[in-house]
Amino acid sequence: MQRHTHQKLIALVAVMFLIVTTAQAQNANQKIVEQGIAIEFTADPLAQNAKTIRAAEDVNVRFKVTDTTTGTPVKGLGLSAWINMRPKDKATEPAQCREKIQSYLTGSLRLRPDVDLNSYYVLALNKSPDISVIDPLLGFGGSKLLTLIMMKSPGEDWLLTRDGENLFVTLPLINQVAVISTRTWKVTNYIDTAAKPTRIALQPDQQYLWVTSEDSVTVIDTAKLTVAAKVETGAGRHDIVISNDNRFAFVSNSESGTVSIIDIRTLAKLHDVKVGPGPVSLSLSELSKALYVASEGDGTVTVIEGQTHQVLAQMKTKPGARSIRFAPGGRYGFVLNTKESLVNIFDAASNRMLHEVKTGKSPDQITFSETFAFVRSLATENVEMLRLGTIGKEVDVTEFPGGQALPGNGSTPVRADSIVVAPEGNAVIVANPVDKVLYYYSEGMAAPMGNFQNYRREPLAVLVVDRSLREIQPGVYSTTIKLPASGRYDVAFLNDSPRVAHCFEISAEANPSLKEKPQVALSIEHQVKERKLAANKDFVFRFKLIDTATGDPKSDLQDVRVLTFLSPGVWQRRDIAKSVGDGVYELKINVPQTGVYMLFVESSSMGVRFVDLPYLMLHATE
Numbered sequence: 001m002q003r004h005t006h007q008k009l010i011a012l013v014a015v016m017f018l019i020v021t022t023a024q025a026q027n028a029n030q031k032i033v034e035q036g037i038a039i040e041f042t043a044d045p046l047a048q049n050a051k052t053i054r055a056a057e058d059v060n061v062r063f064k065v066t067d068t069t070t071g072t073p074v075k076g077l078g079l080s081a082w083i084n085m086r087p088k089d090k091a092t093e094p095a096q097c098r099e100k101i102q103s104y105l106t107g108s109l110r111l112r113p114d115v116d117l118n119s120y121y122v123l124a125l126n127k128s129p130d131i132s133v134i135d136p137l138l139g140f141g142g143s144k145l146l147t148l149i150m151m152k153s154p155g156e157d158w159l160l161t162r163d164g165e166n167l168f169v170t171l172p173l174i175n176q177v178a179v180i181s182t183r184t185w186k187v188t189n190y191i192d193t194a195a196k197p198t199r200i201a202l203q204p205d206q207q208y209l210w211v212t213s214e215d216s217v218t219v220i221d222t223a224k225l226t227v228a229a230k231v232e233t234g235a236g237r238h239d240i241v242i243s244n245d246n247r248f249a250f251v252s253n254s255e256s257g258t259v260s261i262i263d264i265r266t267l268a269k270l271h272d273v274k275v276g277p278g279p280v281s282l283s284l285s286e287l288s289k290a291l292y293v294a295s296e297g298d299g300t301v302t303v304i305e306g307q308t309h310q311v312l313a314q315m316k317t318k319p320g321a322r323s324i325r326f327a328p329g330g331r332y333g334f335v336l337n338t339k340e341s342l343v344n345i346f347d348a349a350s351n352r353m354l355h356e357v358k359t360g361k362s363p364d365q366i367t368f369s370e371t372f373a374f375v376r377s378l379a380t381e382n383v384e385m386l387r388l389g390t391i392g393k394e395v396d397v398t399e400f401p402g403g404q405a406l407p408g409n410g411s412t413p414v415r416a417d418s419i420v421v422a423p424e425g426n427a428v429i430v431a432n433p434v435d436k437v438l439y440y441y442s443e444g445m446a447a448p449m450g451n452f453q454n455y456r457r458e459p460l461a462v463l464v465v466d467r468s469l470r471e472i473q474p475g476v477y478s479t480t481i482k483l484p485a486s487g488r489y490d491v492a493f494l495n496d497s498p499r500v501a502h503c504f505e506i507s508a509e510a511n512p513s514l515k516e517k518p519q520v521a522l523s524i525e526h527q528v529k530e531r532k533l534a535a536n537k538d539f540v541f542r543f544k545l546i547d548t549a550t551g552d553p554k555s556d557l558q559d560v561r562v563l564t565f566l567s568p569g570v571w572q573r574r575d576i577a578k579s580v581g582d583g584v585y586e587l588k589i590n591v592p593q594t595g596v597y598m599l600f601v602e603s604s605s606m607g608v609r610f611v612d613l614p615y616l617m618l619h620a621t622e
Contacts, residue, residue, distance in 0.1 A: 056483070080117075097492060097502065123464070125158060130150050152190065156197070167180040169200075172196040176193060191225060201242055207222060231268065234251075239279075253272075257275060257278065258272040259275055270309075315346055318339075332392075339362075342356055343363060344357075369427075378413070402441070403430065410432075414461055431461060467481075487508060490505060521607055527544060533618050533619075533620050541587045
């Protein structure tokens with residue numbers, strides 16, 4: 001009996017070893033040689049002590065490209081890659097691989113990748129309770145609006161996790177923080193906070209998320225998405241920064257004239273440090289390891305030592321200081337004075353003021369590339385650029401138009417940034433709320449190179465989610481991804497010159513900590529060529545349904561219902577689509593006005609709900 005049990009145990013261990021070995025083999029180095037170059041693909045799990053790739057965990061994917069003649073790295077390539085789960089786990093033939101790549105390149109609605117390794121997305125935080133997601137590199141049928149993220153209330157500030165997977169948004173009207181997945185572009189959770197949450201910060205180790213409210217901060221455990229503590233601070237509006245060593249949280253209290261210092265290990269307030277009247281903005285210098293506090297009441301900049309919390313110095317500017325930020329490297333600090341239309345620049349190495357620069361009227365936000373400081377003002381459409389290379393001696397100022405209208409003529413600005421650096425590094429994206437447009441400006445140009453329409457929505461802030469491959473060393477192109485579910489995937493690879501197209505493969509095991517959703521009975525392929533339609537005119541909405549169990553078209557369903565609604569839900573209707581053969585269904589829709597419409601499909605007989613299938617977004621014009 002014991003011997004029989006022992007044999008069964010050996011057999012079980014052998015099977016488990018075979019499963020792990022097979023998964024490791026599928027994700028081992030894969031290499032092809034074509035057109036005089038060698039491309040080596042690797043995928044490595046990043047989770048602690050992980051030996052295999054699992055669903056929903058970080059994976060580093062890497063393409064190493066070398067010249068087959070010399071063996072030297074091939075630098076500066078514009079590689080493209082996409083990851084998509086294989087249907088029914090069937091191997092992909094070369095012709096099918098090329099067809100996939102062509103579909104991805106043309107932006108076909110029929111086939112979209114599970115993971116796009118080339119893209120970045122521009123997000124606009126709107127005055128309305130939604131976020132526009134814009135695909136600037138591709139777009140469908142002339143429309144670059146990929147989707148709208150609908151929330152229960154308008155947002156005030158937001159923050160992206162380091163891996164770009166989750167977005168947190170403060171919702172002050174309902175005292176909550178929205179948690180948004182940037183893979184699905186949907187709200188996955190709402191977390192209660194203290195009254196009127198505004199500013200939000202994530203500590204460097206990402207253990208806690210910090211949210212300021214009226215007289216306190218709410219501390220959120222990012223792993224559990226639950227409130228870990230609420231810490232009382234002083235009165236008034238707050239700014240917040242976290243020390244680089246994850247030891248202290250610093251919170252300014254505008255009405256108390258203090259900065260509260262919180263011990264992160266105990267989640268308790270240590271003490272308050274008295275600063276100038278009306279402290280409104282905080283910034284840490286990585287060079288001096290000190291905290292800098294800008295006070296609006298008298299323009300004082302108070303310097304607080306980062307560990308002892310002693311006041312080291314005070315620098316004087318004029319009353320009306322609104323924001324303080326450091327340029328890359330942490331040496332030069334910039335103080336925006338909205339009241340006096342000034343920028344004061346100081347040196348953190350000596351804690352002394354260097355320059356007072358007259359700017360456009362009412363400067364309120366600043367951001368930095370490696371070359372310039374970009375200053376957005378409320379009472380002028382122009383964005384001013386201060387060259388960083390000469391700041392130590394003189395200030396070189398140029399400008400470009402950040403739209404046609406004055407930003408201050410729009411809604412009250414939110415705490416989130418309205419001007420950010422684009423992934424290219426030498427360009428910025430500017431949200432103009434009055435124009436309802438996002439402008440793209442590249443350094444060296446006299447005016448923006450282009451713009452992204454926001455479809456009648458007022459963009460109050462802008463953010464970039466970057467998922468593109470980067471050349472991390474000569475000839476090595478890499479990024480970090482998460483595979484959405486267990487299974488085997490194709491990694492479709494394209495190099496344009498020399499032309500090389502190939503499908504590598506990658507596999508993910510089931511994740512015990514992840515509750516994977518059961519397979520939906522149907523999948524959908526939208527047959528719409530263009531994402532635009534005319535208001536008050538018939539438009540044929542056509543789509544194909546496929547039985548996911550068999551991979552065959554699913555025809556003749558009598559209960560395929562289509563929900564059409566005008567975002568954010570002010571008009572909607574439901575209709576039954578007609579089967580026209582080979583799994584294709586169609587429906588004539590006629591929308592009453594211009595705007596952005598979402599179309600959802602369900603079938604009760606197949607157990608498929610509206611939320612189970614990807615929806616289609618259409619832009620109605622006159």
